[in-house]
Amino acid sequence: MHSLDFIAQLDWDTLPEPVRIRARQCLRDLIGVAAGGLNTNLSAIIRDHAAFDLPGEMPMMFDHRSAAPAAAAMAMGMTIDSLDGHDGYNPSKGHVGCPLLPVLLVLGHLKQVSGREFMTALVAGYEFGARAAAAQHATAPDYHTSGSWGAVAGAAAGARLMGLSTEPARHALGIAEYHGPRSQMMRCIDHPTMLKDGSGYGAMAAVSAVQLAARGFTGAPSLIAEQAPEYWGDLGDSWLILQQYFKPYPVCRWAQAPVEAILALRSAHGLQSADIAEITVESFHEAIRLATAEPKTTEEAQYSTSFPCAVAMVRGRVAPADLDGAALHDPEILRLSRGLRMTESEQANAVFPETRLARVTLALRDGRNLVSDWHQPRWDPDVPPSEAELSEKYHELADPVLGPERARAIAATIERLEDAPLTALTDHLFGAV
Structure with missing residues (x-):
């Protein structure tokens, strides 16, 4: 037809x-x-x-x-x-x-x-x-x-x-x-x-x-x-x-899998942002290209991987108010966003764009490293809201x-x-x- x-x-x-x-x-x-x-x-x-x-x-x-x-x-x-x-x-x-x-x-x-x-x-x-x-x-x-x-x-x-x-x-x-x-x-x-x-x-x-x-x-x-x-x-x-x-979050879909991984670790281990020395994100190439660590506008914050991840760790959420105004100058969010490291994963590349994978490692100030499972964004078609x-x-x-x-x-x-x-x-x- x-x-x-x-x-x-x-x-x-x-x-x-x-x-x-x-x-x-x-x-x-x-x-x-x-x-x-x-x-x-x-x-x-x-x-x-x-x-x-x-x-x-x-x-x-x-x-x-x-x-x-x-x-x-x-x-x-x-x-x-x-x-x-x-x-x-x-x-x-x-x-x-x-x-x-x-x-x-x-x-x-x-x-x-x-x-x-x-x-x-x-x-x-x-x-x-x-x-x-x-x-x-x-x-x-x-x-x-x-x-x-x-x-x-x-x-x-x-x-x-x-x-x-x-x-x-x-x-x-x-x-x-x-x-x-x-x-x-x-x-x-x-x-x-x-x-x-x-x-x-x-x-x-x-x-x-x-x-x-x-x-x-x-x-x-x-x-x-x-x-x-x-x-x-x-x-x-x-x-x-x-x-x-x-x-679930008003940011690029490519950044949502690492946000999920951070929120999962934060909840499972009862973490606060002060516990975190550094965040590492492994994901596919396009997500790594979302590289604005210090956004000056909401557009830069929405098209970033590091900033929403830092917001999730500090505030336990990613809402519109976290991507504009005073949030762009929050010193704790900026600390984690500036220091976040991103590495490209061939495993994640292989399944993109049908699947968007990310894994997160949290380096804690007490010397421990916490590694998440591989995560997908929430509310994908196979697990809809x-x-x-x-x-x-x-x-x-x-x-x-x-x-x-x-x-x-x-x-x-x-x-x-x-x-x-x-x-x-x-x-x-x-x-x-």
């Missing part, structure tokens, strides 16, 4: 129940992360840019202002991306939902679609995006950000929402692939900045591509959708939305920013969105906090 045929024919009522449950969980999680990222400088700057420099009538998420549709999608995608706590897909080394959700909210609002149609398009976008990522990684020589293939996924799901027939939809994919941000991910790993994972520009490219194709603009065929057929044959048989991971854990994460992020009443209303609306208009949700999302 051609990928666009799959997207056009998808029906919410015939989806397996676990897929429908997961779609609601992904939607709620992304909105919670967006709320958690709202107070970052990144989000403030990009929303100002959209409102003042790219004006229009499309309401922006959690903001009283509006912007052009593509600009509103960009601001939404970058706000989600400003707090690195959203879901992801191990084989893609990236994130489907972050560039996808803004496209669907913007185009769904413009088209005034039903909640059922929106939720169906969300599932379609996850299924398309996971395969698009694998196809691009296999056919392109560089490792690109999620915004690159995410632009194509957003265009595919967005074309369905806008009711484009097959030929204009094909052009939308081609436009999005051609104009999408083919940004090199490791550049932002080596030099963490507000560029992050390219998701905002991917969302912007997708909205623009769908609108252009609807007007008759043509694009070259999408290479990843049409010239890598081996990645698309299991559509409708294997549901890759169920293979997404969730993040419970509904209660995901709900707790959502409220921890959303309640302080949106207020508990608004956060509860959003969560409740998501649970019954397939039986309501999309405005039942967007009425809560659009407008200032």
Whole structure:
């Protein structure tokens, strides 16, 4: 089946129940992360840019202002991306939902679609995006950000929402692939900045591509959708939305296995940071490249291995407040972060990206060395979080920013969105906090 045929024919009522449950969980999680990222400088700057420099009538998420549709999608995608706590897909080394959700909210609002149609398009976008990522990684020589293939996924799901027939939809994919941000991910790993994972520009490219194709603009065929057929044959048989991971901590997924190892040793031995002379982390090459030991910004803290590990040892947690503001100057966190040693492990390299392994050695001040087991990040697809854990994460992020009443209303609306208009949700999302 051609990928666009799959997207056009998808029906919410015939989806397996676990897929429908997961779609609601992904939607709620992304909105919670967006709320958690709202107070970052990144989000403030990009929303100002959209409102003042790219004006229009499309309401922006959690903001009283509006912007052009593509600009509103960009601001939404970058706000989600400003707090690195959203879901992801191990084989893609990236994130489907972050560039996808803004496209669907913007185009769904413009088209005034039903909640059922929106939720169906969300599932379609996850299924398309996971395969698009694998196809691009296999056919392109560089490792690109999620915004690159995410632009194509957003265009595919967005074309369905806008009711484009097959030929204009094909052009939308081609436009999005051609104009999408083919940004090199490791550049932002080596030099963490507000560029992050390219998701905002991917969302912007997708909205623009769908609108252009609807007007008759043509694009070259999408290479990843049409010239890598081996990645698309299991559509409708294997549901890759169920293979997404969730993040317990708002930092790069590559840093989460060593955080787990440190928290396990800390708990098992009743340790405090004052007991630790030095931390050593063994992990895969990409995790070692997250090398910012003294972050000056939250972006540098989120794209670091040493700093979150030091936070975990000092505070017994890694929360948004631990990655910005006063936490960046905490002398005990900085002591451990500066002194943390990272070594590359061939064992960890061999199983990346499907599995992200790390092992930690704590050198204690009393002369002992404590060595952890090999750890994976929590909440991988094979050991997913419970509904209660995901709900707790959502409220921890959303309640302080949106207020508990608004956060509860959003969560409740998501649970019954397939039986309501999309405005039942967007009425809560659009407008200032």
